[in-house]
Amino acid sequence: MSQYEEELVVLLLRDIYGDIAATVVDTLLKYGRLTLQLISRYSKLPLATIQRVLVPLVQNRFVLYWVDENAGSDNATYLASTRNMYNIVRSGMFVSFVLDRFPDTSGAPDIVKNLLLYGHIRASDYLAAQSASQAAVSKSAITLLLQRKLLTTLRRHEFNPQSDLYMRIFKRRLAAIPRSKAVSESKRETQAHSEATEEFSVLKRVHDDINDGLVAAANGIGSSSKRAHSLTGSSPSKTIDESAVLALNHDKFAVHMRAQILRHLVAQRIGKVTAAVYGKVLDCMEPKLFRCVDNTDKAITVTSLEVLRSLDASIELASALAVRSSKKRSRSASSRASKRQKRRHGTDDSAGESDNSMGSSNVSDLESSHRHDDNEDGDDEDADDNFANSSRMEHLNFHLALLSCNQSLPFITKVGNKGGGEWTIDFDVLTARVRELEYDKLITQKQGAIACRLLRIIRDKGRIDEKQLARIALLPPKDIRSQLTALHEIGCLDLQEVPRGTDRAPSRTYYLWYHKPKCAYALMTQAVLKTMVRCYARVIEERGRRPSVMAKLLREDVRLDELNMLTPAEREEVRRVRGVEERFIAHMAKLDNLVLIFRDM
Amino acid sequence: MPSVKAPKAGSSARAASQPYTMPLSPPASSASSSGSMHLLENLSQPAQTMYNKMMNSMPEGHIYTQTELTELVGISDPLRLMGLIQENMNMGLVKMLQQGDDLCYQAIKKEDAEKIQAMTKDEAMVYSYIESSGTEGIWTKTIKAKTNLHQSVVQRCLKSLESKRYIKNIKSVKYPTRKIYMLASLQPSIDVTGGPWFTDSELDTEFISSLLSIVFRYVMSESIPTEDDKALVHPPRSKKTNRKFTKNEKKEEIVYDQLSYPANYSAYPSQTQIHEFVQTSGITTVELAQSDIKALLDVLIYDGKIETIDHGMTYRAILGATADDGTSAEASEYDSIWSYGPFL
Numbered sequence: 001m002s003q004y005e006e007e008l009v010v011l012l013l014r015d016i017y018g019d020i021a022a023t024v025v026d027t028l029l030k031y032g033r034l035t036l037q038l039i040s041r042y043s044k045l046p047l048a049t050i051q052r053v054l055v056p057l058v059q060n061r062f063v064l065y066w067v068d069e070n071a072g073s074d075n076a077t078y079l080a081s082t083r084n085m086y087n088i089v090r091s092g093m094f095v096s097f098v099l100d101r102f103p104d105t106s107g108a109p110d111i112v113k114n115l116l117l118y119g120h121i122r123a124s125d126y127l128a129a130q131s132a133s134q135a136a137v138s139k140s141a142i143t144l145l146l147q148r149k150l151l152t153t154l155r156r157h158e159f160n161p162q163s164d165l166y167m168r169i170f171k172r173r174l175a176a177i178p179r180s181k182a183v184s185e186s187k188r189e190t191q192a193h194s195e196a197t198e199e200f201s202v203l204k205r206v207h208d209d210i211n212d213g214l215v216a217a218a219n220g221i222g223s224s225s226k227r228a229h230s231l232t233g234s235s236p237s238k239t240i241d242e243s244a245v246l247a248l249n250h251d252k253f254a255v256h257m258r259a260q261i262l263r264h265l266v267a268q269r270i271g272k273v274t275a276a277v278y279g280k281v282l283d284c285m286e287p288k289l290f291r292c293v294d295n296t297d298k299a300i301t302v303t304s305l306e307v308l309r310s311l312d313a314s315i316e317l318a319s320a321l322a323v324r325s326s327k328k329r330s331r332s333a334s335s336r337a338s339k340r341q342k343r344r345h346g347t348d349d350s351a352g353e354s355d356n357s358m359g360s361s362n363v364s365d366l367e368s369s370h371r372h373d374d375n376e377d378g379d380d381e382d383a384d385d386n387f388a389n390s391s392r393m394e395h396l397n398f399h400l401a402l403l404s405c406n407q408s409l410p411f412i413t414k415v416g417n418k419g420g421g422e423w424t425i426d427f428d429v430l431t432a433r434v435r436e437l438e439y440d441k442l443i444t445q446k447q448g449a450i451a452c453r454l455l456r457i458i459r460d461k462g463r464i465d466e467k468q469l470a471r472i473a474l475l476p477p478k479d480i481r482s483q484l485t486a487l488h489e490i491g492c493l494d495l496q497e498v499p500r501g502t503d504r505a506p507s508r509t510y511y512l513w514y515h516k517p518k519c520a521y522a523l524m525t526q527a528v529l530k531t532m533v534r535c536y537a538r539v540i541e542e543r544g545r546r547p548s549v550m551a552k553l554l555r556e557d558v559r560l561d562e563l564n565m566l567t568p569a570e571r572e573e574v575r576r577v578r579g580v581e582e583r584f585i586a587h588m589a590k591l592d593n594l595v596l597i598f599r600d601m
Numbered sequence: 602m603p604s605v606k607a608p609k610a611g612s613s614a615r616a617a618s619q620p621y622t623m624p625l626s627p628p629a630s631s632a633s634s635s636g637s638m639h640l641l642e643n644l645s646q647p648a649q650t651m652y653n654k655m656m657n658s659m660p661e662g663h664i665y666t667q668t669e670l671t672e673l674v675g676i677s678d679p680l681r682l683m684g685l686i687q688e689n690m691n692m693g694l695v696k697m698l699q700q701g702d703d704l705c706y707q708a709i710k711k712e713d714a715e716k717i718q719a720m721t722k723d724e725a726m727v728y729s730y731i732e733s734s735g736t737e738g739i740w741t742k743t744i745k746a747k748t749n750l751h752q753s754v755v756q757r758c759l760k761s762l763e764s765k766r767y768i769k770n771i772k773s774v775k776y777p778t779r780k781i782y783m784l785a786s787l788q789p790s791i792d793v794t795g796g797p798w799f800t801d802s803e804l805d806t807e808f809i810s811s812l813l814s815i816v817f818r819y820v821m822s823e824s825i826p827t828e829d830d831k832a833l834v835h836p837p838r839s840k841k842t843n844r845k846f847t848k849n850e851k852k853e854e855i856v857y858d859q860l861s862y863p864a865n866y867s868a869y870p871s872q873t874q875i876h877e878f879v880q881t882s883g884i885t886t887v888e889l890a891q892s893d894i895k896a897l898l899d900v901l902i903y904d905g906k907i908e909t910i911d912h913g914m915t916y917r918a919i920l921g922a923t924a925d926d927g928t929s930a931e932a933s934e935y936d937s938i939w940s941y942g943p944f945l
Contacts, residue, residue, distance in 0.1 A: 270920065473900060
């Protein structure tokens with residue numbers, strides 16, 4: 001069922017790397033693992049051409065190779081890796097992300113662009129290809145990127161397929177366990193499997209080391225960014241290991257994309273200021289998060305102090321707290337609220353370390369001058385003053401409490417009290433909820449609000465029949481039936497038949513509707529990939545309709561001065577093509593967001 | 602002495618609150634003449650006295666146990682008592698019921714007894730079953746099964762009873778194709794008519810959607826702070842981006858980035874509050890029970906418009922949700938990122 005992903009990938013390759021590369025990958029995807037001879041036979045291309053074209057494919061790790069030492073011949077087998085090829089879609093976003101975080105002068109965006117082009121580069125080669133001053137800039141940029149783990153080093157084994165690596169480890173472990181009468185064969189195998197899984201996971205995490213790709217600087221020259229030090233914990237006096245091979249780390253990029261999605265969600269559900277706070281929490285956690293799905297047991301915690309320190313001073317935290325206007329609230333409610341506030345502040349003051357209240361000082365005099373409404377209770381004034389004058393830490397805790405109070409969407413959970421409060425994020429729960437919300441949004445757009453209401457009821461109740469559904473949803477059964485069948489067709493719902501008698505007559509069976517999330521998401525992802533294929537095919541088609549203009553655009557002199565070198569008609573054509581490209585590729589980025597949520601997050 | 606007939610063994614045990622009426626034994630004398638006194642006249646004197654006492658000493662419909670009857674008429678000999686009761690029963694003036702394990706008796710008005718005496722045996726049987734179904738009503742197929750009469754016989758009885766206006770046909774909401782019968786004087790139960798959402802056995806979708814939007818707007822007003830609810834702390838002057846000054850006004854209009862109630866805010870509306878609001882607002886004349894409000898709130902939750910706090914104690918509107926008529930709970934500009942357009 002990854003048919004559409006394969007189509008997309010072949011399309012991308014055809015456009016960027018050429019027809020032959022696309023054909024080779026197409027053959028590999030169709031037939032699976034092949035040796036060079038077999039590729040040549042099935043694709044009907046000469047051997048030399050294939051060898052030539054495999055070079056960039058292997059360099060970019062689009063095609064992985066494996067040489068089996070036990071087999072007779074020395075031939076390598078090749079395997080196409082759709083996951084790595086899919087990352088081409090994200091390349092533009094990677095570059096813009098780096099441009100956001102690092103200024104252009106630091107050389108970081110250039111490194112990323114070059115890596116996108118070459119797949120992987122040895123550090124020494126890259127530095128050697130530049131002038132001396134440029135090299136120094138690049139060196140510090142590379143060190144920074146390595147410390148942030150946006151770049152990673154490559155080991156030899158990363159060019160091999162994971163299944164083969166695992167098999168090799170397993171066979172070695174199996175051979176290491178001696179045969180004996182006491183231990184049965186299956187027990188040996190299970191033990192070998194568990195040991196091999198452990199070793200394999202260690203192998204996969206070899207880049208998680210803080211100083212991966214870095215060595216101690218000879219004379220203290222290296223990345224001197226204090227910020228990097230506090231975030232990643234590696235010493236500032238580190239520089240790159242010249243012999244390291246560098247490549248882009250898409251896993252880490254996925255972590256950043258996930259953080260962005262979560263921030264958007266907070267901004268939607270709670271507010272902009274809280275979203276900024278949440279963004280800082282995620283930033284504090286980010287150095288310890290190496291990939292989206294990490295099956296380790298230890299949870300990563302962040303303290304309120306850390307977040308407070310990293311918060312921008314200009315972000316105004318306190319003005320987000322609203323208190324009900326005296327017109328609306330009753331005396332009893334307000335006195336209760338004020339008493340509770342007093343108690344809360346009492347305990348907070350004792351527990352939290354009050355940091356410098358830089359935000360509150362210039363704010364409090366404003367606050368007193370702008371007091372318009374008269375409060376009925378004198379108590380309330382005191383309580384409100386307490387809050388306004390209390391430290392920035394308490395304002396921060398207000399926002400963190402907002403993030404953690406919702407049980408159905410727990411953005412953050414409190415786990416301790418050290419350092420003003422320890423917080424952790426349960427990504428599993430959060431991811432499941434984000435997927436649900438996103439899926440609901442999609443269904444609402446595709447089918448309508450009624451269908452979404454039905455889906456939510458079915459999700460809540462498990463298995464339910466039509467009549468019950470109509471009763472709970474307060475909708476007539478006739479209307480519901482068409483919606484349910486439509487949802488069934490797109491794979492959102494499934495039917496369970498419960499026969500009442502021994503015969504399976506339709507009138508004597510109960511039909512229960514239910515929703516399987518994993519299945520539904522997988523089908524939706526396939527639909528999204530199909531749309532991406534169509535978008536990109538359309539872009540290529542539009543370009544293909546104007547071959548002369550597109551060819552002209554590739555000329556050096558035209559690229560430098562488009563305004564004068566093109567006729568007005570050509571300029572119009574270019575404008576139209578660029579418009580189409582922009583629209584569709586931007587749309588593909590949005591769809592890639594969906595793929596990230598449902599598949600990679 | 603004719604023995605007292607015990608309730609049928611085959612009938613299932615009823616709850617004590619619902620007395621079981623068994624079909625009457627055929628009256629000793631043929632029922633032909635009219636006149637309410639005629640029935641009484643057929644009774645012996647002590648039986649008449651007993652009947653009158655039963656009718657008059659307690660409010661209508663009172664169910665007498667055997668001990669109560671003994672006290673009432675002052676006859677302690679159970680056999681004689683039974684005899685009097687049986688006489689009354691033969692005339693149809695007393696009905697035997699079962700409450701738990703005990704037998705008890707109920708006096709029937711003379712007019713009702715007359716009615717039943719005037720009917721044929723079959724009609725009387727059918728009528729008694731319909732009567733026992735109370736406000737629920739009973740299905741023709743059930744009547745047929747219980748009386749073991751032929752379909753055409755049952756139909757004939759039903760037709761004659763209906764023409765005499767003793768029973769009526771109603772439409773059920775759960776089973777629209779079934780014919781449900783009940784006594785003409787009774788009102789169908791909520792179960793059958795479906796409750797406040799149904800008018801003429803059809804779901805009133807407009808009524809429901811208007812109620813939904815009203816409830817949503819109320820919850821929204823109570824859970825999302827507006828400009829009225831001031832922030833405790835105003836943004837400082839240095840903040841340039843979100844300020845707008847209106848001319849000639851000393852009071853500056855400040856646009857807030859975010860206004861939220863604190864995490865432990867407790868004044869979100871609860872179900873009772875919402876119920877009160879709906880009732881006092883006079884939107885509808887229909888009586889709405891708490892369970893109806895709960896059903897509405899559940900639908901709003903399933904629409905993704907509100908959510909519960911404290912495991913269902915109170916409700917709060919979700920930021921970004923819109924009511925059907927377009928009023929929104931602060932739909933934020935982030936919504937536009939997520940529209941996938943016609944492509945998907």
